[in-house]
Amino acid sequence: MSAPPASGWRAWYARPGVEVPLVYLGTLIGIRLVVQLVQSAGLPDLLLALVPILFMYMPVWSCRLRGADPWDYPMALPSFRDRDAWLGAARVTLVLCVLVVVPYVLGYHLWQTVLVPAIQDALGVRLYAIQPALRWVWPSNPLKLAAYHLFFVAIPEEMFYRGYLQTRLDEVWAPRWDVLGTTVGPGLLVTCVLFAFGHSLVVLQWWHVFIIVPSLAFGWLRQRTGGIVAGAFFHAWCNVTVAVLDTLYGIVPP
Structure with missing residues (x-):
């Protein structure tokens, strides 16, 4: 019941x-301070x-x-005994992952092997410390990687951005557009x-603008399911997939 x-x-x-x-700035500035204290202050x-x-x-x-x-x-997770919800x-x-995995991986390969070299040659800059190339080196601890992105990253971020922020903004701008059978709004x-800007508030990276694309799906899943679990699952899958691909292409160490 509302107060x-x-x-x-x-x-x-x-x-x-x-x-x-x-709430947005206070949370992100607080997180930036925590990250800086760990990375710079030891x-x-x-x-x-x-x-x-x-x-x-x-x-x-708040x-x-x-x-x-x-x-x-809808910030809370359902009970672990609620099998239907999970x-x-x-x-x-799973359906969404099956639909996007092939274009996702092909798009990544095209980006790293065709577009990145072209952009670097045209602008005279290096987007990565080394030249991306498929090296077939896998992450050393995939289970730890998956658990980290689900429990430490995806679930907390979905609680904040979709469970709270998107829902709060829906109170300002009522959902009005039908997208794939689900009503969404501004x-x-x-x-x-x-969501994308918040990543750069913590640690500035040029590629953060592209985060907007998968976050559209996270927001749609929030509206479709009425909760954050599906969005958190897909969020974690996106992060793990990129982490695996970055390792395969030598961008990050295993």
Whole structure:
């Protein structure tokens, strides 16, 4: 059940134009500070556990601050005993993975072997430290890689961006467009842009603009399923697939 209407300073904070920027910037700046403390100040890697904690609990804190019920937002995971919810999300994700895996891999190969050399020659710059080439070197610990991207990255980010942010923006701009049988709205598009920009707020990388493309699917899955599990599954699959391909092409060490 939603909380009664806020008053006073809570009413000021409850305005989306106030709350959303404060939560978004506060969370990402906090994460950037944590990353900088680990990478530059030599603090232990254990401090990075604050990253998923900030993603998961800043929206909860914000809801309580403005007098709203966090349970009104689909940020929580279903019970592990709820097999229907988990299997349903897995089925939707599996179908989507089957549909995109071939163009995904072919597009990656085309990018690394044709477009990257052409761009580097045209601009006189190097996009990577070494020339990408298929080397058939696999990640050394694929299970750890998958667990990291699902539990440390995908689930917390989907809670923040799709469970909270996209849902909050849908309260401002009601979903109105039918896309593949699911009604979406401007909130999905704005969230995709904020999702990509948020990565660069933490660590600036030229390729972050391309994150918008898979995030469209993450947002669509949130609307389609009413929760974040399917989006988290697909999010993790995208990250793991890119990590495996980056290793195969020698961009990152195994």
